[in-house]
Every structure is written in C-alpha cells, then in structure tokens.
Amino acid sequence: MATTGPKLASVSADGNNACDQLIEAASQIMREGETIDLSLSELSLRAGLNSALVKYYFGNKNGLMLALLDRDMGNIVQSLGALIAKDFPPADKLRIHIGAAIDTYYAFPYLNRLLMRMVRDSGPAEAARIAALYLKPISKAYDTLITEGVKAGKFRKTDPQFFYFTVTGAADLFYSSRLVLQHCYNQDGFDDNMRDAYREHTIDLIMRGLLV
Numbered sequence: 001m002a003t004t005g006p007k008l009a010s011v012s013a014d015g016n017n018a019c020d021q022l023i024e025a026a027s028q029i030m031r032e033g034e035t036i037d038l039s040l041s042e043l044s045l046r047a048g049l050n051s052a053l054v055k056y057y058f059g060n061k062n063g064l065m066l067a068l069l070d071r072d073m074g075n076i077v078q079s080l081g082a083l084i085a086k087d088f089p090p091a092d093k094l095r096i097h098i099g100a101a102i103d104t105y106y107a108f109p110y111l112n113r114l115l116m117r118m119v120r121d122s123g124p125a126e127a128a129r130i131a132a133l134y135l136k137p138i139s140k141a142y143d144t145l146i147t148e149g150v151k152a153g154k155f156r157k158t159d160p161q162f163f164y165f166t167v168t169g170a171a172d173l174f175y176s177s178r179l180v181l182q183h184c185y186n187q188d189g190f191d192d193n194m195r196d197a198y199r200e201h202t203i204d205l206i207m208r209g210l211l212v
Contacts (some may be wrong), residue, residue, distance in 0.1 A: 019057050021047045023068050030110040073134040080141050090149035101171040101198040103138050109175035170202050
C-alpha cells in the first residue's frame with residue numbers, strides 16, 4: 001500500500017544530507033516566523049523528512065538547535081579569524097567585519113536570540129562550550145583589533161567589551177524589530193536595498209566614534 005508524507009532517509013547514503021536538510025529547515029522556519037520556537041511537525045513538513053530523524057541525529061529538538069547554532073556561529077568565528085590574519089589596517093578589518101555582521105543578521109535574524117537561548121537553557125558544561133567556541137573568540141578579536149588601532153594612534157581608547165555589545169546590538173536589534181518598522185514607519189519588511197543602506201550607516205556611525 002502506497003504512503004505519502006515524510007520518509008526516513010537512508011543513514012548510510014543520505015545521513016549527512018538529512019542532517020543538513022533538518023538544520024536548514026529549522027533555519028528557514030526561524031527566519032520566516034521571526035521566532036526561535038518550532039514544532040517537530042512543522043519541521044518535518046518543511047524538511048520533507050520524518051520527525052523521528054531529529055531524535056536519531058540530534059537526540060532531541062534542543063540538540064538540533066545546538067547544531068544550527070554551531071553551523072551559523074561557526075561560520076562567523078571562522079570568517080573573523082581569517083580576517084584577523086590578513087595584513088590589513090585594523091580600521092579596514094573592523095569596517096569589513098561590521099558590514100559582515102549586518103549581512104549575517106539580515107540572513108539569520110534569529111541568531112543572537114538563539115545564542116542566548118542555548119546559553120541560558122544548556123547545562124554548565126554546554127554553556128561553557130558555546131562561550132569558548134563563539135563568544136570569547138569574537139571578544140578576543142575585538143580586543144586585538146582595538147588594541148592594535150590604539151597603539152597605532154588610529155583609534156580612541158575604547159572598551160572592547162562595550163564595542164562587542166555595540167556591534168552585536170546594532171546588527172541584531174534592527175532585524176528583530178520588524179513590528180517597530182511596520183507600526184512606526186509603515187514598512188512591511190526588509191529588502192536588500194535597506195540592508196545595504198543600514199550597513200553603510202552602521203559602519204559610518206561606529207567608525208566615526210572609534211577613529212581619532
């Protein structure tokens with residue numbers, strides 16, 4: 001008898017593909033719904049896979065969300081590390097990074113909320129792992145760049161910790177405030193033109209405050 005609906009993927013042939021499909025489906029649901037909450041039935045429908053695969057690959061829904069966080073934040077940390085290693089002036093590196101942060105939160109507006117949820121809801125060991133992998137490397141990169149710029153006489157003395165919250169807040173709040181945009185400015189959403197304009201605005205505003 002023929003059946004319809006999600007099918008269990010082959011672990012040997014399609015295991016990695018199934019994992020990626022589930023992670024990407026979760027990302028799409030969070031982006032489109034402006035939420036970090038999702039149901040397994042919705043996830044199953046979006047991915048076209050049986051929801052039992054969540055338990056099989058990730059243990060539970062929380063494990064899936066951690067995998068999504070690892071995917072998105074891992075790319076950010078890796079890109080920032082590659083940028084730090086380049087032979088560019090600190091000001092140029094920060095301009096590039098701030099622009100990349102704006103673009104990243106445009107693509108994944110749920111990212112900071114997901115990060116905070118995972119740190120808050122995880123056990124001490126997992127929360128420490130998240131901080132060590134994602135929060136501390138970014139903070140250390142800011143410390144390195146700002147210290148270099150101050151020593152070179154290009155930057156005002158600036159607290160790297162405050163700088164972290166300034167950049168993250170600027171990137172996160174804008175894209176998580178769709179309702180403010182709608183009710184205060186009569187705009188239904190964001191588009192590429194608004195992203196580009198906000199990127200330039202944010203880079204200019206932050207760098208003007210940092211440069212001597």
